[in-house]
Structure formats: structure tokens, C-alpha cells
Amino acid sequence: MKIFSKEQIYEGDKLTAVRQNITSTDLMERAATQIFNWMHMRMQGAQVPVHVFCGIGNNGGDGLVLARHLITHGYNVHTYVVNYSDKRSKDFLINYDRIKNVTKKWPILLKCEDDFPEIHPDDIIVDAVFGIGLNRPVVDWVKALFVHFRNTKAFTLSVDIPSGLHTDKVPENENDVVHAGYTLSFATPKLIFFLPQTAKYTVQWEVLDIGLDTEFVQTTNTEVELIGKYEVLPMYVPRDKFSHKGNFGHSLIIGGSYGKIGAVTLASKACLSAGAGLVSVFIPKCGYNVLQTSFPEAMVLTDDNETRITNITFDIEPTVIGVGVGLGTNTSTAKAFENFLKINKVPLVIDADGLNLLATNKDLLKLLPENTVLTPHPKELERLVGKWKDDFDKLKKTKALSKKYKIIIVVKGANTITVAGNKLYINTTGNPGLATAGSGDVLMGIITGLISQGYNSLQASIFGVYLHGKSGDIAVNDYGYQSLIASHVIDYLGEAFIDLFKQPEQQQAPQEADEAANQ
The missing domain is CATH 3.40.1190.20 (Ribokinase)
Known part of the structure; x- marks a missing residue:
């Protein structure tokens, strides 16, 4: 599996929008919907409080899309905007308007530590504060928010990358970064998931297919590759019957x-x-x-x-x-x-x-x-x-x-x-x-x-x-x-x-599983 750099991911997003004739907002909708699908499949309507913390850039836009889908499917959602700057990305603003159209519980604006909500250990935190484009120091009160996440002991799910992490450098202080229980990474894993000093910021990770342009994915060369069974299997050379x-x-x-x-x-x-x-x-x-x-x-x-x-x-x-x-x-x-x-x-x-x-x-x-x-x-x-x-x-x-x-x-x-x-x-x-x-x-x-x-x-x-x-x-x-x-x-x-040659065990269809259980 290819591990794309930050710059390649940006290029892939742009090419996908052009070649598939969609807007960046459409691509954001597609990506965040994949996160919703992942959560919905596992929660099955459970009324556990879900706290979605959105930044004011595109990662925050992903969070707003996710929160909107959770709300329209009847989940117990609390949405927050982490207001660390006066600037807003275009796609964030579009999705901010969209979420206001589906609920009377508008996102709560967080501006300092006094605004931090109460979160219980059995709740779920969704971290959509910063993405791979983080290019500024994290302000102190936002760092305190990340520490607040940890102190609650609640399960934390990060969108694309744990907030505060850069794709190409190690944090100076571990309190500057969200410690995620799970990270759902768009299109590609990140190199920082595999390095000793940065892997600790997410216990588990998973890649979500967001439909990037196929030609881009297949033809773009990367400096980093992830090696599993299906990468080494083509290397295997079988033995001839008459070999010695x-x-x-x-x-x-x-x-x-x-x-x-x-x-x-x-x-x-x-x-x-x-x-x-x-x-x-x-x-x-x-x-x-x-x-x-x-x-x-x-x-x-x-x-x-x-x-x-x-x-x-x-x-x-x-x-x-x-x-x-x-x-x-x-x-x-x-x-x-x-x-x-x-x-x-x-x-x-x-x-x-x-x-x-x-x-x-x-x-x-x-x-x-x-x-x-x-x-x-x-x-x-x-x-x-x-x-x-x-x-x-x-x-x-x-x-x-x-x-x-x-x-x-x-x-x-x-x-x-x-x-x-x-x-x-x-x-x-x-x-x-x-x-x-x-x-x-x-x-x-x-x-x-x-x-x-x-x-x-x-x-x-x-x-x-x-x-x-x-x-x-x-x-x-x-x-x-x-x-x-x-x-x-x-x-x-x-x-x-x-x-190398074993096939994954086939999962039973739900109906087959029920029939097997009743026999």
C-alpha cells in the first residue's frame, strides 16, 4: 500500500475534483460520510453521547458533515466549534450552514478553557480539530482541550490524523496532541502511525476509501510503502518440480x-x-x-x-x-x-x-x-x-x-x-x-x-x-x-x-448466521 505525502494528498484531492467533476465540498461530504458509515455500523443507533469537536478549517468541515449525519439519524450529538482563529475555510462555512438547517442545537462555540463541556468516561469524543494541514502553533487553551479529552477517559476517535500531529515532525510536547483510541485516515495511512515517537498518539488506525482518482492512486510514486501479504505475494517464486x-x-x-x-x-x-x-x-x-x-x-x-x-x-x-x-x-x-x-x-x-x-x-x-x-x-x-x-x-x-x-x-x-x-x-x-x-x-x-x-x-x-x-x-x-x-x-x-496462500475466512451472511445459531 502506498503512503502518500501531505503534498501528494492535496494533489490527489484536486485531481479527483477535476476528473470526477465534483467540488471540494462534494469530496468533503463523501469523506465524512464514510466516517459516519463506520460509526453507524458499529453504534447501530445507540444513544451514547457523541461529542464532535470541529476546528475551523477543512478537518472541522469533515466534523460538521459527520455531526449532521449523526443528527439526522437520531444520535445523541453535541457539536462544538473550536474557535482558535477568526479565519474559516470555505467548506467549513458551507457545512456550518448545512448543520444549522437540520437541528435547533447549533454548534457551541469554544473560545477558552471556561467553555469546555463536561464529558463522561462512557461518552464518545470525535476529534476533528486539526488535519494534516496544521501549520501554526497550537494555542494554549486548545492544548488544554486536548488534555481535557484525555482526562475524561472517554473513547476518542480522530478524523484523518490526531489533532496537533504533523505529518513530518515529532511534537515537542505530548500534551500538544490528541491521544486517539482510533484514527480513521482518509485514502492513505500516515507515516507517523509507524514511528516509535508518534505511533503512541493513536492506539489503532484504519484507512477509509474516499474515492480518490484511480489513475492518480495507481500511477503516483511514493517514497513510502506499507508492506503486507499482498505486497510480498508477487515476490514469491515457486519451485519447479525438477529443481534440486x-x-x-x-x-x-x-x-x-x-x-x-x-x-x-x-x-x-x-x-x-x-x-x-x-x-x-x-x-x-x-x-x-x-x-x-x-x-x-x-x-x-x-x-x-x-x-x-x-x-x-x-x-x-x-x-x-x-x-x-x-x-x-x-x-x-x-x-x-x-x-x-x-x-x-x-x-x-x-x-x-x-x-x-x-x-x-x-x-x-x-x-x-x-x-x-x-x-x-x-x-x-x-x-x-x-x-x-x-x-x-x-x-x-x-x-x-x-x-x-x-x-x-x-x-x-x-x-x-x-x-x-x-x-x-x-x-x-x-x-x-x-x-x-x-x-x-x-x-x-x-x-x-x-x-x-x-x-x-x-x-x-x-x-x-x-x-x-x-x-x-x-x-x-x-x-x-x-x-x-x-x-x-x-x-x-x-x-x-x-x-501467503491462505484466503481470508469468509464471514457468514447475517441470515446464514441466524440459521446456524438456531440449528
Whole structure:
């Protein structure tokens, strides 16, 4: 799914109005009616007090349309205009007149804290104060209104975006923003729904189709894409009946040190489970018996050193190399890593101590083959790009590093983001159970295994992150968040592949459901 920028959304609105021969007021009516339909389907006429707070711009116009439809359908509606300025948008004024024609309870004007209404915990708040076009500081009494929303404990539904949030920067103070229980976003999700510092402002979100021009939606390129099943499914390459292990590449996993052989074991198992034809591992001697016993499918090569890697040499021709898990950062290991990079021409996936060694000596970044994949967690990323002031600055610095060295950077987190130059791919699978030791080693192995089979580095990164998260989502049903461990992710990887081809369960029609209940 494409995530449009604020500027693209404005352009889409204009094109839609022109190409469909409608006015901006008509488009507002269409969009806000979708919110009404969403609420009406869930409330079914319930007389819970609904408090609709409208700004004086187009987001407020959406709120007025919604309030009008709620009123004409018999709901218990209280409408307020948050009067933070003397200016009014054209579509706001049109819909202000329209709502006055359907009720004697005209919208109440709020001008200061003394005007705030009493709201009970069981009421519903609709936040339609500010939209994506917010371009001014929020005045103090409006900030106090947002705090008032929170203090009431009432369910808060935001229209398009929680008021006070910008689409491209992090709020300076959390009290400046509405904390929504649910946000109904027009046409596209917003990037801020997926970033650690801003995702907290809406517990859940949903996209409403408001009928934007189809050609615009299909042909407009975006810098951000949201990745789910239907985005990765076209990437999947089925196996031919007559294929053999040689068709799926030979992966080499390099890493491990005394006490950290488990990291290599996890990565190599994940690599083979992701579909690599052959997997070899290069480790210090201390890990030989461990690998041969715990993972008999792997072929094992060892360094001459007993406890750490000091010289990376091998007589195989791997398709792809994953390096860094459990490697350590000893001086002799760092030198071996540098010498390896100087002669290597094979596609790379680098994780863990491989990233730390790059961060220690950034000149090594020049040695990376084009489209090398880096898979840092936040602290490893900070070592590579430097400290950032907020999530947007983090992404800016990451994109700059990706462009400079023509590499792919997988920024691990709750919504892992794959960065390829200016392009961002936001993953939608995964859960807090994946915050466990070894989870990153498994991800590195999965991506390496996909490249081994012929997926390009970007496809392997996007697809691998999705599969890793989906496997965790399936596994958590059996283990829960606390008891999920990295090995479980490997165990359920096959089910993650199978899930790609499962159809959503068909919901029973109401009449069929009634008949089934009566049998």
C-alpha cells in the first residue's frame, strides 16, 4: 500500500475534483460520510453521547458533515466549534450552514478553557480539530482541550490524523496532541502511525476509501510503502518440480566466538529454513562440535583459532554471505573482517558485530558490494549514522547512508523499515514477542537464504522481514509474548510461507448466521 505525502494528498484531492467533476465540498461530504458509515455500523443507533469537536478549517468541515449525519439519524450529538482563529475555510462555512438547517442545537462555540463541556468516561469524543494541514502553533487553551479529552477517559476517535500531529515532525510536547483510541485516515495511512515517537498518539488506525482518482492512486510514486501479504505475494517464486538443491544457492554464514556459537546456529538454521539449497558456516574451532551436533544439515568450516575468528578463508564459492552474528570485535577479528571485505565480491548481509566493526572503522563501508544488506537494531544504527534528534532525523540520516554507499538498511523495530536510498518500506507483521535474544540472528539468516535462491537484495530484505514477523505472529498464538524465543520463529517459518496462500475466512451472511445459531 502506498503512503502518500501531505503534498501528494492535496494533489490527489484536486485531481479527483477535476476528473470526477465534483467540488471540494462534494469530496468533503463523501469523506465524512464514510466516517459516519463506520460509526453507524458499529453504534447501530445507540444513544451514547457523541461529542464532535470541529476546528475551523477543512478537518472541522469533515466534523460538521459527520455531526449532521449523526443528527439526522437520531444520535445523541453535541457539536462544538473550536474557535482558535477568526479565519474559516470555505467548506467549513458551507457545512456550518448545512448543520444549522437540520437541528435547533447549533454548534457551541469554544473560545477558552471556561467553555469546555463536561464529558463522561462512557461518552464518545470525535476529534476533528486539526488535519494534516496544521501549520501554526497550537494555542494554549486548545492544548488544554486536548488534555481535557484525555482526562475524561472517554473513547476518542480522530478524523484523518490526531489533532496537533504533523505529518513530518515529532511534537515537542505530548500534551500538544490528541491521544486517539482510533484514527480513521482518509485514502492513505500516515507515516507517523509507524514511528516509535508518534505511533503512541493513536492506539489503532484504519484507512477509509474516499474515492480518490484511480489513475492518480495507481500511477503516483511514493517514497513510502506499507508492506503486507499482498505486497510480498508477487515476490514469491515457486519451485519447479525438477529443481534440486543446486538451484537454490549456497549460503555461507560467518560468525561466532567462544560462548556465542548459538548466534551462528540460529542464523544458519534460519537460512536453510528460508529455502537456501546449501548452507555452510565458518566459525572458530570451539564451535565445531556444537554445529555438527545441533544442526547436522550444515557444512562446517573452521578458523585455526580455537575461540575467535582471526583469518577468513574458505575453498567454496558461496552465492551469498551472511556475516557478523556472534563474531566479536577483538582486534584480530576486526583485521580478519577488513581483509575479507577487501577481497570479497559476493553479495553480503551484515548483522551484529559486523555492523559494530563497520561503525568502528567507517572506511570499511567503501568496500561493501553494491546492495549489501545491513540489519541494525537502534543502537547499532546509531553507531553507524550518529545520534539523531527524532525519528524523522533518524530516517534522514539512514537514507543518506544508504544512498552514499548504495546499500540497503533494515532498521529493526516494532514496524521494521527497509531503507533503499530515498525509498522506505514499512513492515506490518511482528509483535512484542520478537523482542528476544537471537531474533535478529534469525532475520539475518532468513534474508541470506532468500538471496541465495535468487531474490535480489531488496526483495529479500522486504520479504524476509515480512516472513520473520509473520512467523512470530503465528508462533505467539502458541507461546505468548513472554515465552516466544528465536528458535520458535524458525520452527514456524514454514507456516509463514503457507499463510501467503491462505484466503481470508469468509464471514457468514447475517441470515446464514441466524440459521446456524438456531440449528
